[in-house]
Amino acid sequence: MLFTQFLKGSDVLTRHFLLVAIMLFPVCGHAEWNADWPNKNKITINTQALGVTESVPVLVRLHSGNFDFTSVNVDGSDLRFIAADDKTELKFYVEKFDAANELAVIWVQLPSIAAKEKEPHIWVYSGNENATSVSDPKAVVGSGTIAKFHFAENALLKDSSATGLVATGAITAQKAGLIGESATFNGSAMVIPANPAISATAGFTWSAWIKPNALPQAASLFAQEGGATLSIDAQTLKLKIADVVLSGGELKPAAWQHVAFVINGANASLYLNGAEVATAAVPAINPTTDVNVGNTFTGEMDQL
Numbered sequence: 001m002l003f004t005q006f007l008k009g010s011d012v013l014t015r016h017f018l019l020v021a022i023m024l025f026p027v028c029g030h031a032e033w034n035a036d037w038p039n040k041n042k043i044t045i046n047t048q049a050l051g052v053t054e055s056v057p058v059l060v061r062l063h064s065g066n067f068d069f070t071s072v073n074v075d076g077s078d079l080r081f082i083a084a085d086d087k088t089e090l091k092f093y094v095e096k097f098d099a100a101n102e103l104a105v106i107w108v109q110l111p112s113i114a115a116k117e118k119e120p121h122i123w124v125y126s127g128n129e130n131a132t133s134v135s136d137p138k139a140v141v142g143s144g145t146i147a148k149f150h151f152a153e154n155a156l157l158k159d160s161s162a163t164g165l166v167a168t169g170a171i172t173a174q175k176a177g178l179i180g181e182s183a184t185f186n187g188s189a190m191v192i193p194a195n196p197a198i199s200a201t202a203g204f205t206w207s208a209w210i211k212p213n214a215l216p217q218a219a220s221l222f223a224q225e226g227g228a229t230l231s232i233d234a235q236t237l238k239l240k241i242a243d244v245v246l247s248g249g250e251l252k253p254a255a256w257q258h259v260a261f262v263i264n265g266a267n268a269s270l271y272l273n274g275a276e277v278a279t280a281a282v283p284a285i286n287p288t289t290d291v292n293v294g295n296t297f298t299g300e301m302d303q304l
Contacts, residue, residue: 032086037078039071039127045110045120057093057140059179060124062104069102071126078131081108082123090122091139093160095150096180105180109140138162146197149304151183157190167192167293174300178209178256182302189220189295199227199287206230207260207271212299215253219297222261227287228268230261232297239270241282246270248277256302 032040043060060081062069072078076097081090088111096105108122137150137160147159149167156173159165169190173181183190192198206222216234223229229240232251239246239261249272251257260271263282270278294301 033080033082033123033125037080037125037128037131039068039125041067041124043122043124045122056110057107058110060104060106060108062106062124064102067102067104067124069099072099073126073129073131074099075133076104077133078126078128079106080125080131080134081106082125083111084121084123086123091136092134093137093140094133094135107140147192149183151177151181151302151304156181156183163195163197165192165195165198169294171294177300178211178302182209182211182300183304184300185294185297187296187298189292192291192293194288194290196288198291199224201263201284201286203265204263205260207258208304209256209258209302210297210299211256211301212251212253212297214298215251217296217298220292220295221259221297223292223295224287225289227285227289228261228263230259230270237270237272237277239268239278241268241285244268244280244282246278246280248272249275
């Protein structure tokens with residue numbers, strides 16, 4: 001489940017790599033938040049390399065090595081995430097819950113945490129057989145995010161943001177993706193219908209994880225007529241906006257890597273794995289057409 005993410009603004013790189021920097025270490029505890037949820041685990045978060053984190057979604061992976069799946073309902077409906085104060089309920093979205101194979105992938109809206117805070121943490125509760133699910137994908141998508149595709153198997157072409165876009169295309173789910181499921185592309189594009197919200201104008205960021213099957217290849221990752229085009233040129237990323245071309249970075253075959261571009265005012269920047277590989281001044285654009293993702297691309301994508 002890789003997500004392609006469209007944002008108004010240019011902070012996606014900071015937010016994305018914040019999620020990667022956070023590590024989770026559950027520890028058993030005793031219920032305090034609500035006696036109807038008898039099972040409690042502590043999730044410790046490593047923020048030493050960061051400043052104060054704003055409220056952002058963080059990826060929580062539960063598996064047999066850090067969580068007892070016999071302590072939770074078979075569908076995960078009784079999971080609850082609570083802030084360090086053991087009082088405040090946190091919004092979350094269960095992307096994948098597989099009790100049989102003891103694996104869960106969950107996005108939790110993290111509260112603001114200072115890097116120097118002693119043992120920053122949150123809590124996960126379970127064990128209420130009568131509980132119903134409160135998982136909500138829209139609740140863990142920030143207001144600046146105008147489209148986000150997790151590529152979960154049960155919602156492969158559905159945007160989980162408040163925009164609620166529905167794409168079309170002959171892509172399939174790959175169960176063993178980067179984060180849960182991912183999307184497999186075999187040369188055909190995923191088409192996102194034209195919408196003013198996804199017009200790649202000033203103050204726009206697009207990002208995704210990609211795993212090319214093989215390189216070199218000539219493939220379009222993002223294309224919007226009259227706007228921006230992000231492509232793979234042999235083994236290099238290329239961003240074209242009007243007559244301006246930005247090129248840089250060396251992609252690797254059969255490996256996950258994070259790609260992004262940012263249009264910020266009169267400038268555009270191209271990123272590979274969080275590092276800026278090209279930047280240039282660009283003219284103003286105002287596209288109003290469909291967005292094509294992955295045309296002629298062969299490989300996987302996640303978290304678009």
